[in-house]
Every structure is written in structure tokens, then in C-alpha cells.
Amino acid sequence: MFKGSSVSSYGKKEEKISDSEAAKLKADMKFLMNARRERQGKGLQDTKGASQVTKNEVKKQAKNHDKEPRTGLKKMGFVAFNIVSPVIAIIFAWQGYQQNMENSQKVNALLIKYEQTLDRAIASDKSSLSSYRENVEKTLESLSPQERDILKAVLELSEGE
DSSP: OOOSOOBOTTSOBOOOOOHHHHHHHHHHHHHHHHHHHHHHTOOOOOOTTHHHHHHHHHHHHHHHHHHSOOOHHHHHHHHHHHHHHHHHHHHHHHHHHHHHHHHHHHHHHHHHHHHHHHHHHHHHOHHHHHHHHHHHHHHHHHSOHHHHHHHHHHHHHHHHO
16 A cells, blocks of 8 residues: 655655555555445445445435326325325314204203293193292392392393394
């Protein structure tokens, strides 16, 4: 590798080493380069142009990656998934909302029917009507003045309908 005395490009004199030391250094460098390539997954045995081989392989991989034919599924897969997923979620949410509205309308209709039946039953029976009125009066007496005012306002609104 380095035989005799020579001047490097930096103007410094290089040390003299023997042929056996040069061979040993060359073998050590080859071992280190091969170990580095194995870690990188290259597995090359030739040490000449090691950096060029790596650069060239990277360039080839980049060119091949750009030239690879892509199917419509690969191109649109991610975009389609990002569009379809929220649409499906919105559809399920809308269906749930519709079912909840139908159920609440059914419950409201049952409550109105029950209230009307109860009102007719109380109105038709004189003793039930008198006990109902007594209970309402007791309830009104237990309310605070503010609560009474609110209840009167609600009753006036309901009588107006």
C-alpha cells in the first residue's frame, strides 16, 4: 500500500511501512469493508469501487422504483380508503339517527295515548277526579312562589293550545 517515502496531496510526508504491514493493513481494510457491506445487506467481496457500487445501486433502485408499474389499486387504495371509511361511518350514523327518531316518535305516541286514557278515566270517575284535584292542590301548596309562577305560566300555555 504505502511503500517508501512519498508526499501526499497535503504536502506532508507519509510514514514508511514494510510490505507485510501494508498487506496486513490491506487485509484489515478489506475485512472492515466486507463487514460494513454485510451490515448493509450488500454482501460484496470486492473492495474496489465500494462507494461507487453503493451509489450506483442506490441510483438503480431509485430509477427502478419510479419505473415500476403501479396498478389502480395501489394508486387509489389509500385515497379510496380515506374517502370510503368516513362515508360508511356517516351512513351508519344516519341510520342510527333515523332509528332513534322513529323510536322516540313511537314512545311519544304511546305517552300521548296513555295521558289521554288517564284523563278520560279520571274525568269519568267523580271520586278519582276529586282525589286528583286534592293532590294537585297539595302539590301547589308545597311549591315555592317561583315554582308556582312557572307552573301557572306552563298551564296558561297548555290551555292556549
